[in-house]
Structure formats: structure tokens, C-alpha cells
Amino acid sequence: MLGSGVMHGMVFAAGLGTRLLPLTERLPKPVVPLMNRPLASYALERLAAAGVTRCAVNTHHLAEEVPRALEGFVPDGMEVVFVHEPELLGTGGGLRNGLAALGPTDEPILVMNGDIFFWPDFEEALILHERLGAMATTILRPDPKAKQLGALEVDADSRVRRMLGQPEAVDVPLTEHMFTGVHVLSPRALEDLPERGCVIRHAYRRWVDDPEVTVGGFVDLGDWRDLGTPAEYLRAHLDLLDGRLRWPTEDFEEESTVVLGEGAYVPEDVKLRRCVVWPGTTVTDHAHDAILAPHATVWAHGAPLGATELPR
Structure with a gap:
């Protein structure tokens, strides 16, 4: 058939x-x-x-x-x-x-x-x-x-x-x-x-x-x-930002090393470096090499090291 x-x-x-x-x-x-x-x-x-x-x-x-x-x-x-x-x-x-x-x-x-x-x-x-x-x-x-x-x-x-x-x-x-x-x-x-x-x-x-x-x-x-681990997940973002990794239909290259999601809030005095901030996240402190989500922060130097609650 x-x-x-x-x-x-x-x-x-x-x-x-x-x-x-x-x-x-x-x-x-x-x-x-x-x-x-x-x-x-x-x-x-x-x-x-x-x-x-x-x-x-x-x-x-x-x-x-x-x-x-x-x-x-x-x-x-x-x-x-x-x-x-x-x-x-x-x-x-x-x-x-x-x-x-x-x-x-x-x-x-x-x-x-x-x-x-x-x-x-x-x-x-x-x-x-x-x-x-x-x-x-x-x-x-x-x-x-x-x-x-x-x-x-x-x-x-x-x-x-x-x-x-x-x-x-x-x-x-x-x-x-x-x-x-x-x-x-x-x-x-x-x-x-x-x-x-x-x-x-x-x-x-x-x-x-x-x-x-x-x-x-x-x-x-x-x-x-x-993108199985936090380190791999963060690395993919950084490589897209600097052009080491590409997608045929979009150009993601930027000078920044931070990806901000919609509705994310970062105070002017807070410094971020090599971070991914998920939508709706309020960032309260400096961070680097991290994924910041509304419910957790994951430090991505290697394997996941645990979570720290952020303000909701």
C-alpha cells in the first residue's frame, strides 16, 4: 500500500x-x-x-x-x-x-x-x-x-x-x-x-x-x-557569538559574551561575563561562566555544580 x-x-x-x-x-x-x-x-x-x-x-x-x-x-x-x-x-x-x-x-x-x-x-x-x-x-x-x-x-x-x-x-x-x-x-x-x-x-x-x-x-x-551538560550548553552560545559555530539561516555573531533572554533584568552595576541569562531572570550579583535561570544558577566550568535560588 x-x-x-x-x-x-x-x-x-x-x-x-x-x-x-x-x-x-x-x-x-x-x-x-x-x-x-x-x-x-x-x-x-x-x-x-x-x-x-x-x-x-x-x-x-x-x-x-x-x-x-x-x-x-x-x-x-x-x-x-x-x-x-x-x-x-x-x-x-x-x-x-x-x-x-x-x-x-x-x-x-x-x-x-x-x-x-x-x-x-x-x-x-x-x-x-x-x-x-x-x-x-x-x-x-x-x-x-x-x-x-x-x-x-x-x-x-x-x-x-x-x-x-x-x-x-x-x-x-x-x-x-x-x-x-x-x-x-x-x-x-x-x-x-x-x-x-x-x-x-x-x-x-x-x-x-x-x-x-x-x-x-x-x-x-x-x-x-x-548540549548535554551545562559546560557544553554555555560553550555552544559562546561559539555562536564569536563565529566558531554557525547556523546557515542566522548570523549570531556579536562582540558580547552574554546572551540575555526576553524580560531578563540585569542592574547597571552588575557585571556578567560569558553568561546565558534565561528569559524572565532577575540577576542580583556578578557572574561569569554561568547559566542564570529564574529558578537556578549553574556554574558551567565543567559538570553541573548545583544550583542557587534566584529571586522570583
């Missing part, structure tokens, strides 16, 4: 964001502000630019905050369907559940994590996906720590032949890369997704091990950021 011919997509937004605590006590990680836009809005923008017109967004933690934050940031011509998970289904189950809510399609499906900052080259990935006749095509990135962190290994024809160290015996040279959290799925892959659990371990594992199934591996050299 043929689908609608409409290109579908999905953005994962159901995670707990524990590494970004205490910031994620009030907002889910995929909608924390990045340059005063909800983080997942960048994924929606990229999917829309690639041709996606119907997109599922799954929710769980603070679920009502996701549609509220994304209101006004949905690209023109895109319909977003929010799919709530009362219990977390994992990336595999979440993908199956979310895409089922969109109905059938006969076009490739584009999937992105909602908590990354990345403009993947979908156009080239789709060309590879079609050439290979792949069940799925992963978008990968070089990383010197790939082997330790869990590599996907590709052959000279851009096929994933080994994943997480298995199978051990492969008779061709392979190169190790990291998964970006972005992939292209063929419509036939949907029936093979698990009802629960990780899509890599419970779907890709079987596909890579099956000699009758092809999984593509497209290596993308573009800027990729995971």
Missing part, C-alpha cells in the same frame, strides 16, 4: 535531560533556549528545509512545555503532531509510536534528536540511501574516541558493517565513526521497529547482522554539538 507521498519526519523530545539538571527541572532539554530559541526548533527548521511537511515530536518529561515552547517556531508549511509517552518507550518504541501517528508515506523518513545543534546534509544522505537501497542510513561524524564510545564502522561503499564492536570478523577494511542522532529510514523499516527499547540495539543490531539488509553510513563533516 502506497503512502501519501508526503515526507515525514520525527524529532525526539521525550528525554529526561538529567545531565543538564537543574536547568531541566523547569524545561525539557529539547526546548531549553539556545540563542533565545527552543533547541528543538533548529531540528524542525532543518527538517523543513529538507522537505519534511509532517513531523512527529514525542514528549514525556514536562510534556506540556514542549508545544508551548515551540509555538511560533514551527516552520511554514510544516504540521507538527505531538505524541505523548506516559511511559518512556525508548528511541525505538518512540519512533514506532510517533511515526504511526503520522500515517503512511512512501517517502524516506528523516529523524533527528531534539537536543543537538546540527545542520546535517540530508540531500547527500538521501542520495546515498537511494543508491544503496538501504533499510536505513545513519548520519555519522568522525570522532577520535569513537571506538571507546560505541562506533558504527563503515566500509568503502558507505555500508555499516560493524556496530558496537560486533560482528568481530569482517573481511574488508572499516572506518570508525560516531552516530550523530540523525538518520534516514525507508518506510518498510517502520514494521521492524521495536515497541520499546533503543532503536540502535533493537533494530539496527538486527539489520547490520542480516546479510540481506543494507544499512548506510553517511559521514557528515559539518558542525555538530550535543
Whole structure:
């Protein structure tokens, strides 16, 4: 049965964001502000630019905050369907559940994590996906720590032949890369997704091990950021301000090292340096290398060091 011919997509937004605590006590990680836009809005923008017109967004933690934050940031011509998970289904189950809510399609499906900052080259990935006749095509990135962190290994024809160290015996040279959290799925892959659990371990594992199934591996050299910790979150802002990190449709470069959210108040005698101030925050003291939110201050020299209540 043929689908609608409409290109579908999905953005994962159901995670707990524990590494970004205490910031994620009030907002889910995929909608924390990045340059005063909800983080997942960048994924929606990229999917829309690639041709996606119907997109599922799954929710769980603070679920009502996701549609509220994304209101006004949905690209023109895109319909977003929010799919709530009362219990977390994992990336595999979440993908199956979310895409089922969109109905059938006969076009490739584009999937992105909602908590990354990345403009993947979908156009080239789709060309590879079609050439290979792949069940799925992963978008990968070089990383010197790939082997330790869990590599996907590709052959000279851009096929994933080994994943997480298995199978051990492969008779061709392979190169190790990291998964970006972005992939292209063929419509036939949907029936093979698990009802629960990780899509890599419970779907890709079987596909890579099956000699009758092809999984593509497209290596993308573009800027990729995971904003998983306060230090990474702050660094992304600073790199956007000084031009080390870029977004194709916006120029964020400024001489300042401070990002102020709407309605934030900083007295004239308070000095800030290398700070992100969330909307609605009243700053009461000098700060540097910090994220200041209405409910907490997080010092971002490294891992989160705790929170200090600010006046409400």
C-alpha cells in the first residue's frame, strides 16, 4: 500500500535531560533556549528545509512545555503532531509510536534528536540511501574516541558493517565513526521497529547482522554539538557569538559574551561575563561562566555544580 507521498519526519523530545539538571527541572532539554530559541526548533527548521511537511515530536518529561515552547517556531508549511509517552518507550518504541501517528508515506523518513545543534546534509544522505537501497542510513561524524564510545564502522561503499564492536570478523577494511542522532529510514523499516527499547540495539543490531539488509553510513563533516551538560550548553552560545559555530539561516555573531533572554533584568552595576541569562531572570550579583535561570544558577566550568535560588 502506497503512502501519501508526503515526507515525514520525527524529532525526539521525550528525554529526561538529567545531565543538564537543574536547568531541566523547569524545561525539557529539547526546548531549553539556545540563542533565545527552543533547541528543538533548529531540528524542525532543518527538517523543513529538507522537505519534511509532517513531523512527529514525542514528549514525556514536562510534556506540556514542549508545544508551548515551540509555538511560533514551527516552520511554514510544516504540521507538527505531538505524541505523548506516559511511559518512556525508548528511541525505538518512540519512533514506532510517533511515526504511526503520522500515517503512511512512501517517502524516506528523516529523524533527528531534539537536543543537538546540527545542520546535517540530508540531500547527500538521501542520495546515498537511494543508491544503496538501504533499510536505513545513519548520519555519522568522525570522532577520535569513537571506538571507546560505541562506533558504527563503515566500509568503502558507505555500508555499516560493524556496530558496537560486533560482528568481530569482517573481511574488508572499516572506518570508525560516531552516530550523530540523525538518520534516514525507508518506510518498510517502520514494521521492524521495536515497541520499546533503543532503536540502535533493537533494530539496527538486527539489520547490520542480516546479510540481506543494507544499512548506510553517511559521514557528515559539518558542525555538530550535543548540549548535554551545562559546560557544553554555555560553550555552544559562546561559539555562536564569536563565529566558531554557525547556523546557515542566522548570523549570531556579536562582540558580547552574554546572551540575555526576553524580560531578563540585569542592574547597571552588575557585571556578567560569558553568561546565558534565561528569559524572565532577575540577576542580583556578578557572574561569569554561568547559566542564570529564574529558578537556578549553574556554574558551567565543567559538570553541573548545583544550583542557587534566584529571586522570583
